[in-house]
Structures are given as C-alpha cells and as structure tokens.
Amino acid sequence: MDPLALVLAIPLLGGVLLGLWGHRERAGDLNAGVSLLTLAASVWLTVIVVRDGPLTVWGEWFFVDPLNVFLVTLTAFVGFTTSLFSRPYMRIERDHGKMTPGRMRLFHSMYQLFNGTMLVALTTNNLGILWVAMEAATLTTVLLVSVYRTPASLEAAWKYFILCGVGIAQALFGTILLYLAAERAIGGGESALLWTHLAQSKHLLDPGILSLAFVFLLLGYGTKVGLVPVHNWLPDAHAEGPTPISAVLSGLLLNVALYALLRCKVLADGALANGLPGRMMIGFGLVTVVVAAFFLSRQRDVKRMFAYSSIEHMGLMTFAFGLGGPIANFAGLLHMTVHALVKSAIFFAVGHAAQKAGSQAMEDIRGLLKVSPTVGWGLMLGSLAILGMPPFGVFASEFLILTTAMREAPWATPFLLVALGVAFAAIFGRVQPMVFGETSLRPLAHPPALLPVFVHLGLALMLGLYIPPYLDGWYRQAAQMIGG
Amino acid sequence: MNTLLAQSINLFAVVLLVLAFAMIAQRRILTLIHLFTLQGAALAAATLIVGYLTGQHHLYFSGVLTFVLKVVLIPILLHRVIDRLNVRWDVETLFNIPTTMLIGIVLVIFAFNLAAPIAGLSASVARGTLGIALACVLLSFLMMIVRAKAVPQVIGFLSMENGLFFAATAATSGMPMIVELGIAFDVLVGILILGVFMFQIREQFDSLDIRHLEKLKED
Incomplete structure (x- = not known):
C-alpha cells in the first residue's frame, strides 16, 4: 500500500463519509x-522519504521531496489538532444556536475535503493540477466562511469567493504562459506541466x-x-468564519499558496537569471509587512487583528524567500x-475567549486569567511567541531574516524593524x-480542548531552542531546492 | 479551405471581443445570459476549428466540454437561478456607459501591447488572437468592477474564465486534458456554490444588490 495514496485518499473519502454520516452524535x-489517520499516513510517508529519498509516483503525477514533505x-498535524479543537468549540456554537445540524454536517464534510485538496496541491507534480487544487481549496471553504449566515459573514464569503476567484484566474493565465514556454522548450503534451521536468530544463524556458x-x-x-494590495478578503474571511476555519486558513492555506509561489519562483529564477522574481517578492513582501502592521494597530476585533498579523508574517516570509540564499x-x-503552529494556537485560544465573552470585540474580552487560566496563558504565551520573543521559534527565524536582510538589502531593515515594532506595541497592548x-x-x-494550544506552543518553543x-x-x- | 478556416478563428475571436464589450453595456440580466451563452458558443467553435487545423484531437474533446458546460449547463443553471429569484426581467441602472467603454478600449490596446511579443513566440495557428484573449479577460474584470448586482458579477466571472480558456487555445493549442477537466470541474462547482450563495444573500438582504456587502471596512 502506497503511503501517499493513503495521505490523499483518507481526507477525501473522509469528507464523503462525514457528508453521509451527517449530524449524528460522534x-x-x-x-x-x-x-x-491522515496524520499517521503522512508520518509514515515522511519516514519513507527520510529513509529512501524523494519519491515520484504514479507516472510522475505526484511527487514528494524535502520541500513538500515537511509541509x-x-x-496533517495542524489539521488533526484543529479537528480536536473544533469538537468542543463547535458543540458550544451549536448550543448557542449558531450551528444547525445541517451546518454541522457541512462543516465536518468540507473540513476534510479542504484538508484533502491542500494535500493534493502540496504533492502534485503537475502545475495545472496545483492550480485546480488551490481553487478547490477556496471552493470548500467559501461555504464555511458564510456558515453563520449573518450579513457580515455573507459579505466576507462573497469577497473571499470573488477576490480569490479573480486572483486565481490570474494564476491560471500565468500557468498557461508557463505551458507555452514549456511547449517551446521541451515539447507539449501531458508531461509539459510536470514540475520535475520543467525544473530539469528551466534554463531552456524563454525568459520573456x-x-x-x-x-x-x-x-x-x-x-x-x-x-498587499490583494489581501482584502483575508481579514474578513478570518473574522467572520468559524474559528477552526480561521486557524486552518491562517496556519495552512496561506502556506500552501506560498508553496505554489515558491515552485513557480524556482522555474522563473532558472529561466531569467537576473534575480527579477526575487526582487519582486522582496518588494511585495516588504510592502505587505509594513501595511499589515499599521492596519493591525487599528483593529477592534480580535480575530481581525490576528488575521492582519498573519498577513504581516506571510509578507515577512515572502520577503525572506525573495532574498534567497541558504540562510x-x-x-x-x-x-x-512556527507561524503555522503559533497562529493556529492563538486562534484556538481566541476562539474560546470570544465564546466566553459572547463577542469578538477586544474591549468585551477582559480578565481571561480569572475565568480560565489555561485560555489566558495560551493567548498570552501565543502572542509573545508570534511577536518574536525569545526563546520561541519565531524569534530564531525573524532574527535570521533580519540579519540576512542587513547584509543583502540593508535599505529594507529599517522598514522591517519599524513594522515589527508597531505590531509588537499593538498586539501586546491589546492582549494584556x-x-x-x-x-x-x-x-x-x-470543557475546551486546550491541549492543542500547548502542544503547538511547546513545539514552537522547541524549534526556538533546539532544531533536531x-x-x-x-x-x-x-x-x-528553492535556490539556496 | 484551410486558410478560410484559419481566418475564421480570427472571426470567432473578434466575436468574443465584441460580446465582451456588449456585456459591459448590457443592462438586462436576461440578455446578459444570452450574450454569455453566445460567447460560450463562439469559444467552443474556435476551439473545434483549432483542433481540426492542428490535428490536436484532444481539442475536439475540449471544444465539446466547453459547449456542454458554457452553452448548455451553466446557462440552464443561470436561468433557473434568475427564475427562482424573480430577477428575470430586472434592468440594472448603469452609469456612464460611454466612459466604461472608453476604459475598455484602453484595456484592449494595453492587452494587445502586452501580448504582442509573446504571441510571436507561440507556434499555435491562433497565436494572433492571444491579444484578444487577454483583452477579454481584462474586459470581464472591468465588468466585475462596475457591476453592483450579484448575477452580472457572476457572469463577468464566468466570462473571464471564457477569456482564459481562449488564451489557452490561442497560445498553446490547449492545456493538457486532465488540467482542462480539473478547471471545468472547478468552474461547475463554483457556479453551484454561487447559486446557493445568491439565495443566502437574497434571504438575508431581500435584494441581490452587492452594495449591501460593503459593511466590512477598515475604519
């Protein structure tokens, strides 16, 4: 039995099964x-890849290499912990009358399909299928964002659908152009969009x-x-959807989209050899970090604030990959x-805090430590971790990014430092x-399931102190692999 | 015969472009759906002809798929949606159609300039039409920006998909089959979800005006 087949089949079939299972108990x-089960299969897959090296399976349609295996x-890990968190969380939402049985069925079924499409996007070797899976990931979550049927949630979901649909249509045009270049360089046909083929002959692709x-x-x-400037859907979708969805959107979907961008950057770098893709990513990344930090400081809704924090961190990653080089x-x-781990942990804590307050407005949430110390400490430690305090892993990665930026693009460091400072002041001042x-x-x-919060924060702590x-x-x- | 067919690709490309302009100016929702259906038909015909001329047989399949999806299935779905929502005879008030058209012309010139160097590199028989394909994408984009009702926005979205399919045919003689199937599947699921969505919006706001959907703003 192929572990990759299991990794992909379990969530996709699970989604169908949960659709049939409906709203029954359990x-x-x-x-x-x-x-x-998905997590177990992916761990098995990882063990095999670590032992035998990269895999290319099923007529090269799918592949696993060091870049995608860790993702x-x-x-799978964050998918599992979020499902643990969502059990009590969604039960409370149902008791509050926000979730009907039909909506619970939709939530569970789509949650698994969402995980499945992300895993397909990560492991497919075909850039066309990557696009299809990214679009499918949007489609599975759009009805979840509007699941509460409030005016605000409908608006958020409509924006999410239209903006991401238009955005991803641009990516399709890019993929078509990529196929045109591949057709000229290595011949057309079914294999011309396979990433491994393109990467082998990337210097042959037409630079124009x-x-x-x-x-x-x-x-x-x-x-x-x-x-930025195409981020408008993100804060709305994060704030208005159910919290488990905010956690997986921030922790996972954004990563998968960045992964797709990285795969394309490798090809463009090989063909262009003038560093243009890297410079564009530096530019977009830097603008994103700065704009998000200033928007972040003006938020009143706690989930919106952390959504802007996600935008800021995605900008920082884009900036880092734009710099390139091994470090x-x-x-x-x-x-x-670490961002995926810490941000989903924060959303778990924030979700329960908002349930206790009956509101997502930050001025309504007060004194968490008195009512439930675990939620309070989870939120406090998570915020410290996401703000880059040592000894958490975010500190290590931000430190590396900043030191590299000082060497490679010194003009950018003041902007980064100011943005990080503004974000620090804003989040710390609001969370206290x-x-x-x-x-x-x-x-x-x-009782809330808070084990995931502390497992995530523990892992982030470990990655800050010691990377195995x-x-x-x-x-x-x-x-x-991505051009170090 | 073959040169005539090759030129007919250009004809269909122009039809696509003219229809894209017509959609921007069209105020009646029902006529908009008819225009979209026609655009789908032109796209399917162009795809079939490119397939015949290049001997790429998978393009026949792709042409038939386009026909089934964009001329039969999606228009039927759209008709059912506007019937059930009772917006069949709705007329939208559009401001400044001439200005929008002028912006559209600028977009077309921009698209032609952008596509010219790339089209020269393409080996496809329809390479001259890449600029038109890109222009259709941008015009649909413009339509989505200026429309305030949900159904016209969705039609703009679908028309953008038409432009992209045409770009794939014009530049590369068709994407690999499996990718086209995947895209078609996404489009179909997308339109179903949008249908569900329109009912939710209507239920909530008693209107399909998406100006209601502008509450979430940064203050």
Missing part, C-alpha cells in the same frame, strides 16, 4: 479520527514569457497568500512552520487587558 469524533506533515508568467503567478497566488530560505521555511484584570466573562458549557538534526538537514535540503 460526528466530531469521527472528524478527529479521520484527521488522525505535508505540518498540514517567464517574466510575464511570473508576474501573473505572483499576483494570482499572492492573492491567496494575502499579499534566508532556511529562515523562511522555519518561519512557515484581555488576559489580566477584572472580568465579566462567563464559563463555557463544555534530521529536521535541520531537511530544512537545508529544502532551502537548497
């Missing part, structure tokens, strides 16, 4: 069980076509990454991992009264 347990594991293609791909996939790429990959002080919050009907040698080797190989 649907939440079933959801978590399916995610656990597959990360996706590739530079235009990369502009469209950057704008297109950049919409899903949340790069910046290493830092970018590390940042992808939410955690400490007097309280008016009510207890929850079901095999993980380190893995990051280095991946950094090399």
Whole structure:
C-alpha cells in the first residue's frame, strides 16, 4: 500500500463519509479520527522519504521531496489538532444556536475535503493540477466562511469567493504562459506541466514569457497568500468564519499558496537569471509587512487583528524567500512552520475567549486569567511567541531574516524593524487587558480542548531552542531546492 | 479551405471581443445570459476549428466540454437561478456607459501591447488572437468592477474564465486534458456554490444588490 495514496485518499473519502454520516452524535469524533489517520499516513510517508529519498509516483503525477514533505506533515498535524479543537468549540456554537445540524454536517464534510485538496496541491507534480487544487481549496471553504449566515459573514464569503476567484484566474493565465514556454522548450503534451521536468530544463524556458508568467503567478497566488494590495478578503474571511476555519486558513492555506509561489519562483529564477522574481517578492513582501502592521494597530476585533498579523508574517516570509540564499530560505521555511503552529494556537485560544465573552470585540474580552487560566496563558504565551520573543521559534527565524536582510538589502531593515515594532506595541497592548484584570466573562458549557494550544506552543518553543538534526538537514535540503 | 478556416478563428475571436464589450453595456440580466451563452458558443467553435487545423484531437474533446458546460449547463443553471429569484426581467441602472467603454478600449490596446511579443513566440495557428484573449479577460474584470448586482458579477466571472480558456487555445493549442477537466470541474462547482450563495444573500438582504456587502471596512 502506497503511503501517499493513503495521505490523499483518507481526507477525501473522509469528507464523503462525514457528508453521509451527517449530524449524528460522534460526528466530531469521527472528524478527529479521520484527521488522525491522515496524520499517521503522512508520518509514515515522511519516514519513507527520510529513509529512501524523494519519491515520484504514479507516472510522475505526484511527487514528494524535502520541500513538500515537511509541509505535508505540518498540514496533517495542524489539521488533526484543529479537528480536536473544533469538537468542543463547535458543540458550544451549536448550543448557542449558531450551528444547525445541517451546518454541522457541512462543516465536518468540507473540513476534510479542504484538508484533502491542500494535500493534493502540496504533492502534485503537475502545475495545472496545483492550480485546480488551490481553487478547490477556496471552493470548500467559501461555504464555511458564510456558515453563520449573518450579513457580515455573507459579505466576507462573497469577497473571499470573488477576490480569490479573480486572483486565481490570474494564476491560471500565468500557468498557461508557463505551458507555452514549456511547449517551446521541451515539447507539449501531458508531461509539459510536470514540475520535475520543467525544473530539469528551466534554463531552456524563454525568459520573456517567464517574466510575464511570473508576474501573473505572483499576483494570482499572492492573492491567496494575502499579499498587499490583494489581501482584502483575508481579514474578513478570518473574522467572520468559524474559528477552526480561521486557524486552518491562517496556519495552512496561506502556506500552501506560498508553496505554489515558491515552485513557480524556482522555474522563473532558472529561466531569467537576473534575480527579477526575487526582487519582486522582496518588494511585495516588504510592502505587505509594513501595511499589515499599521492596519493591525487599528483593529477592534480580535480575530481581525490576528488575521492582519498573519498577513504581516506571510509578507515577512515572502520577503525572506525573495532574498534567497541558504540562510534566508532556511529562515523562511522555519518561519512557515512556527507561524503555522503559533497562529493556529492563538486562534484556538481566541476562539474560546470570544465564546466566553459572547463577542469578538477586544474591549468585551477582559480578565481571561480569572475565568480560565489555561485560555489566558495560551493567548498570552501565543502572542509573545508570534511577536518574536525569545526563546520561541519565531524569534530564531525573524532574527535570521533580519540579519540576512542587513547584509543583502540593508535599505529594507529599517522598514522591517519599524513594522515589527508597531505590531509588537499593538498586539501586546491589546492582549494584556484581555488576559489580566477584572472580568465579566462567563464559563463555557463544555470543557475546551486546550491541549492543542500547548502542544503547538511547546513545539514552537522547541524549534526556538533546539532544531533536531534530521529536521535541520531537511530544512537545508529544502532551502537548497528553492535556490539556496 | 484551410486558410478560410484559419481566418475564421480570427472571426470567432473578434466575436468574443465584441460580446465582451456588449456585456459591459448590457443592462438586462436576461440578455446578459444570452450574450454569455453566445460567447460560450463562439469559444467552443474556435476551439473545434483549432483542433481540426492542428490535428490536436484532444481539442475536439475540449471544444465539446466547453459547449456542454458554457452553452448548455451553466446557462440552464443561470436561468433557473434568475427564475427562482424573480430577477428575470430586472434592468440594472448603469452609469456612464460611454466612459466604461472608453476604459475598455484602453484595456484592449494595453492587452494587445502586452501580448504582442509573446504571441510571436507561440507556434499555435491562433497565436494572433492571444491579444484578444487577454483583452477579454481584462474586459470581464472591468465588468466585475462596475457591476453592483450579484448575477452580472457572476457572469463577468464566468466570462473571464471564457477569456482564459481562449488564451489557452490561442497560445498553446490547449492545456493538457486532465488540467482542462480539473478547471471545468472547478468552474461547475463554483457556479453551484454561487447559486446557493445568491439565495443566502437574497434571504438575508431581500435584494441581490452587492452594495449591501460593503459593511466590512477598515475604519
């Protein structure tokens, strides 16, 4: 039995099964069980790849290499912990009357399909299928963003659908141009969009076509990454959808979109040899970091604030990958991992805090420590971690990015430092009264599942103090693959 | 015979472009759907002719797929949606049609300039039409920006997909089959979801005017 087949089949079939299972008791347990099986299969896949090296399977249609295998594991892991978090969370939402049985069925089924499409996007070797899977990931989540049927959530979902649809259409045009270049260089046909083939002959691709293609791909996939100025859908979708969806959108979907961009950057870099893709990513990344930091400081809704923080961090990663080179790429990959872990942990804590307050407005959430210390500490530690405080992993990756930036693009460092400073002041200043002080919050009907919060933060802490040698080797190989 | 057919590709390309302009100026929702259906038919015909001229047999399949999807299935779905929502005879008030048309012309010139160097590199028989394809994409984009009702916006979105399919045919004689199938599947699922969505919007706001959907703003 092929582990990759299991990794892809379990969530996709699980989605169908949960659709049939409906709203019966234990649907939440079933959801978590399916995610656990996906995680087990992906760990098995990782073990095989670590032992035998990169895999190319099923007539080269799918492949696993050091770059995507760690993202597959990360996706399966966060997918599993989020399913654990969503069990009590969604039960409370149902008790509050926000989720009907039909909506619960939709949530569980689409959650698995969403995971499945992301795993397909990560492991496919075909850039066309990558596009199809990215679009499918949008389609599976759009009805989840509007699941509460409030005017605001409908608006958020409509924006999400239209903006991401238009954005991803630009990426399709980029993919078509890429195929045109491939047709000229290595001949057309079914194999011309396979990444491994394109990467082998990337220096043969026409530079003129590739530079235009990369502009469209950057704008297109950049919409899903949340790069400014095409980020407008992101804060709305994060704030209005159910919190488990905010957690996986921030922690996983943005990473997968960035991954798609990286795959395209490798090809464009090979064809162009003038560093244009890298410079464009530096530009977009820097603007994103600065704009997001200033918007972040003006938010009143807690989920919106952390959504802007996600935009800021995605900009930082884009900037790091734009710098290129072994250290910046290493830092970018590390940042992808720790951001996914920490940001989803924050959303878990924020979700329960908002349930206790009955509101997402930050001035309504006060004194979390008094009512439930675990939620309070989770939010406080998570915020410190995301702000780049040592000894968490975000500190290590941001430090590496900043030191590389000082060497490679010194003009950019003041902007980065100011943006990070503004974000620090804004988030720390807002989180402190939410955690400490007097309280008016009510207890929850079901005990929240907070184990995922601390597991995530523990992993982020570990990555800040000590990166195990095999993980380190893995990051280095991946950094090399994307042009280190 | 073959030169005549090769030129007919240009004819269909021009039809696509003219229809894109007509959609921008069209105020009646029902006529808009008719225009979209015609555009789908022109796209399918162009694809079939390119397939015949280049001997790329998968393009026949792609042409038939386009026909089934964009001339039969999606228009049927759109008709059912506007019937059930009772907006069949709706007329939208559009401001400044002449200005929009002028912006559209600028977009077409821009698209031709952008596509000219690339089209020269393409080996496809329809390479001269790449500029038109890009122009159709940009015009649909413009339409989505200026429209305030949900159904015309969705038609703009679908028309953009038409432009992209035409670009694929014009530049590369068709994407690999499996990719085209995947895209067609996404488009179909997308339109179904949008249908569900329009009912939700209507239920919530008693109107399909997406100006209601502008509350979430940064203050």
